[in-house]
Amino acid sequence: MENPSRQEIGNILKQSKRIAVIGLSDNPERTSYMVSKAMQDQGYEIIPVNPAIESALGVKAVSSLQEIEGPIDIVNVFRRSEFLPQIAEEFDQIDSNVFWAQLGVMNEEAYRFLKERGYTVIMDRCIKVEHALTK
16 A cells, blocks of 8 residues: 655645545544544534534534535545445545545555545545645
């Protein structure tokens, strides 16, 4: 697995506006909440994707990526690595080009599936850290 260069990641973040966050928690103590809040504070539209919550960060949650209307710039995943192949298949059905798995989350099968279809894939990187490093 090879991530885009830091410069390419910076360009992706500069061009992006909407981030769907799979596994976003409504608990402010959770990493997914803290990272997504920081990105929201930087001006990104955050769309919570979690069937177990009503809302997060003041935004109504959806159960799946398919429920989101319009294009999504980045799908940011806060789920365990073993769920990535299934999430990659769901991602392939929507209007998005960037699949981002958070720090510590990676899966070779999902990576190959997405790269073979021409998507940009970033794994095992924190979007908040990358945003800070590429401002």
